[in-house]
Amino acid sequence: MTEKTKRLIQRVIEKRKQKYAGIHLIVEFWNGKIIEDPDKIKQILIEAAKRAKNIPLEVTIHKFSPQGITGVVLLQESHIAIHTWPEINYVAIDIFTCGEKSMPHKALAYLKKVFEPKRVKIQKIKRGKIKR
16 A cells, blocks of 8 residues: 555545533433432442543532422533432433543443433533544
8 A cells, every 4th residue: 555545545544533521411311210318429420420531620509399309510621510300300411521532431331330221311412523
């Protein structure tokens, strides 16, 4: 194979590997476990971040009365947020991460294991397309 052909193949491969600033997973869980314990939610968010190879910076949890929780773990690489609606057995999750080492799907797999949803909807958004 000539050097010119090798360079052409390399350019085609590079074009296919589109780069983005981050990946944002918007996730809905239906009919799984609902966890109303703020301390447990905090632990779950931190573990999800670690499984995604992210660095947690801060965690904020708010428990609503009579039910429901909103929690956010601020990451060095962005954030993971959770919102629960026990009255309709629904959990909404955002996993937005950036960086080449980040693995948002590992966080999602862990959260699925914890909440055991019967139905899952996932939207994947590639954010911040990097121009070459």
